[in-house]
Every structure is written in C-alpha cells, then in structure tokens.
Amino acid sequence: MHAKVVVVGSLNMDLVARAERLPRGGETLAGDSFFTAPGGKGANQAVAAARLGASVAMIGNVGDDAYGQQLRQALQDEGVDCQAVAICEGVSSGVALIVVDAASQNAIVIIAGGNGQLTAESVERFDALLQQAEVVVCQLEVPPATVAWTLARGRELGKTVILNPAPASGQLPTDWFAHIDYLIPNESEAEALTGLPVTDLDSARRAAERLLEWGAGKVIVTLGAQGALFVSAAGDRHFPANRVNAVDTTAAGDTFVGGFAAGLACGLEEGEAIVRGQRAAALSVTRVGAQPSIPHLAELAP
Structure with missing residues (x-):
C-alpha cells in the first residue's frame, strides 16, 4: 500500500523524569519516577497518523546506537514504512530530556543527534515516497534547509502540505508560507512566529490572520484547554476542547497533527x-x- 501520509522529521528517545515541580537553576531535585519512551515530533506524528487510520511512511535519521534501533523498531511495530529512516554512523540518536511536574507541565531539552544530519539530499533520495503521498507533514526538529526543500517539493508535487512549526523560536522564512496548506502552531509558537501575544481566541485569531497575510494557506492554532481555532481566508471556526483530566501533555500537539x-x-x-x-x-x-x-482510532468516541 502506498503511504498516504509521509512525515519528514525527527526521531528522539524520550528520557522522562516526573517530579512534584520543575527544578530551579542550580537545584538538585528528588524525582518520583523515570522511564524511556520513543518520541520526537516527527516520529510521534507518524505513529499518530498510523494509529488514527492512515498508511504512513517516515523519512528521518537515527544514530548508530541502541536507541536508534529501538526508535526504528517502534515505528515498524506500528506499520510505518521505515525504508527512509537512515542510520547515521558516528552520532547518537536524537534524545529529549523531559521533566514533568505534578501539574502535568513539562520542560524539555533536545539533543539533535542524527536528526541534525537529515539533509535535503537525504529526503530527495526518497522522492518516490513524496510522489506517492497525499499528505506531507514537517516540523522544525531537523535542519531548516531540509524543511524548506520538503515544503517546496510537496507544493511542486501538488500534495497537501502541513507544517507544525515546533519548536518555534522566531519568524519563519517568508518564502516558506506559499508552500504551506495548513500551518499548525500552538499558542506560544503562534506568538513566536508573529511577535503578537496569544492568550485567548481573539489574540489567536489576530496571529492567525497575520500568518495568512504572509501567505499560509490555512492556520489552525491549538489552544490546549481552549480548543483549536481554524482560520482561513473564508473566515474562522472555533473547535472547543474535550474535557479531560490531564496527567501528561507530552505529544498532545503531535497527536493532534497526526490525527488531522x-x-x-x-x-x-x-x-x-x-x-x-x-x-x-x-x-x-x-x-x-x-x-x-497516542490512542488508536477504535478508542475515539464517535
């Protein structure tokens, strides 16, 4: 089966510590628990898309270490096509060091490892996957030049192109916007991209409209407990959030992007x-x- 969704992006091993609160600078804090789990925004979104109904291929890199083997195997176990997940000699796999507090907020440090060696040429070698896709998904945990090439190639091929601008630290290059069908930031990312404060629906709408002015096709701002705001040239629509008791928000945004x-x-x-x-x-x-x-499609309420 051809992959209808192709995700170009990162694979990380998440090293997760839970503690009552996040440590302050210079502080050593006793934690409550620790575990490792496959992650990385790209891989998370690939798993989400696969569990939520799509046939999926992943284009990315891992290191030549035990984590790399585990990350690749985790995707294969989900039925994700991993022919384009390459092993980079002499570097570690990507790692995310995550601390989660009692309020389910997290702080994350990311080491790029093999993700930093995903070049445009690496992606181009698997152009056949892009040609077969219906939807191409990118994030910002691999080199910007690679993201830029992939967005442009997706547009050239007439695919539906999604960019989840995460993690965002500032404005995107202006020439990226014309290649993006759906730009999906959260509040802080929308604020970083536009320089506009984003705290509620009205401010999210203003930020999204700015991104449309710059050339994005459509914008979906994810707002956590406030739901999601969809904004296009034809208008906007608010999607209220489902009420749940959150225990860990890690990968919530990736799950949304993959599910979408x-x-x-x-x-x-x-x-x-x-x-x-x-x-x-x-x-x-x-x-x-x-x-x-990340849930499977059968678990979702109708």
Missing part, C-alpha cells in the same frame, strides 16, 4: 479531521509518555 493528517488522508472534510485530531489529543493527555499515550 490521517483524517485528511482518509478523505475527511477538514473540520472532521480537526475533530479527529482533537479527540485523539484529549485522550493522549490522560496517559503518560509520548508515543505510548
């Missing part, structure tokens, strides 16, 4: 695809970890 991409690839109207992503993300925050928290 899967919905589009499965032929859903964009509003229905947003709802699929929201329902999956809501369920994911009731569970611990990144990929382990």
Whole structure:
C-alpha cells in the first residue's frame, strides 16, 4: 500500500523524569519516577497518523546506537514504512530530556543527534515516497534547509502540505508560507512566529490572520484547554476542547497533527479531521509518555 501520509522529521528517545515541580537553576531535585519512551515530533506524528487510520511512511535519521534501533523498531511495530529512516554512523540518536511536574507541565531539552544530519539530499533520495503521498507533514526538529526543500517539493508535487512549526523560536522564512496548506502552531509558537501575544481566541485569531497575510494557506492554532481555532481566508471556526483530566501533555500537539493528517488522508472534510485530531489529543493527555499515550482510532468516541 502506498503511504498516504509521509512525515519528514525527527526521531528522539524520550528520557522522562516526573517530579512534584520543575527544578530551579542550580537545584538538585528528588524525582518520583523515570522511564524511556520513543518520541520526537516527527516520529510521534507518524505513529499518530498510523494509529488514527492512515498508511504512513517516515523519512528521518537515527544514530548508530541502541536507541536508534529501538526508535526504528517502534515505528515498524506500528506499520510505518521505515525504508527512509537512515542510520547515521558516528552520532547518537536524537534524545529529549523531559521533566514533568505534578501539574502535568513539562520542560524539555533536545539533543539533535542524527536528526541534525537529515539533509535535503537525504529526503530527495526518497522522492518516490513524496510522489506517492497525499499528505506531507514537517516540523522544525531537523535542519531548516531540509524543511524548506520538503515544503517546496510537496507544493511542486501538488500534495497537501502541513507544517507544525515546533519548536518555534522566531519568524519563519517568508518564502516558506506559499508552500504551506495548513500551518499548525500552538499558542506560544503562534506568538513566536508573529511577535503578537496569544492568550485567548481573539489574540489567536489576530496571529492567525497575520500568518495568512504572509501567505499560509490555512492556520489552525491549538489552544490546549481552549480548543483549536481554524482560520482561513473564508473566515474562522472555533473547535472547543474535550474535557479531560490531564496527567501528561507530552505529544498532545503531535497527536493532534497526526490525527488531522490521517483524517485528511482518509478523505475527511477538514473540520472532521480537526475533530479527529482533537479527540485523539484529549485522550493522549490522560496517559503518560509520548508515543505510548497516542490512542488508536477504535478508542475515539464517535
């Protein structure tokens, strides 16, 4: 089966510590528990898309270490096509060091490892996967030049192109916007991209409209407990959040993006695809970890 969703991005091993609160600078803090789990925004989104109904291929890099083997195997176990997940000699796999507090907020340090060696040429070698895709998904945990090439190639091929601008530290290059069908930031990312404060629906709308002015096709701002705001040239629509008791927000955004991409690839109207992503993300925050928290399609409430 051809991959309807192709994810170009990062694979990380998440090293997760839970503590009552996040440590302050210079402080050593006793934690409550520790575990490792496959993660990385790219891999998380690939797993989410696969569990939520799409056939998926991943393009990315791991290191030549035990984590790399585990990360590749985790994707293969989900039925993700890993022919384009390359092993980079002499570097570590990507690692995310995550501390989660009692309020389910997290602080994360990321080491790029093999992700930093994913070049445009690396992606181009698997152009056949892009040609077969219906939806191409990117994030910002691999080199910007690679993201830029992939967005442009996706547009050239006439695919539906999704960019989750995470993690965002500032404005995107202006020439990227014309290649993006759906730009999906959260509040802090929308603020970083536009320089506008984003605290509620009205401010999220202003930021999204700025991104449309710069050339993005459509914008979905994910707002956590405030739901999601979809904004296009035709207007906007608010999708209220599902009420849940959150225990760990890690990978909630990735679950939304993967679920939305899967919905589009499965032929859903964009509003229905947003709802699929929201329902999956809501369920994911009731569970611990990144990929382990992502639900399957059969688990979603109708």
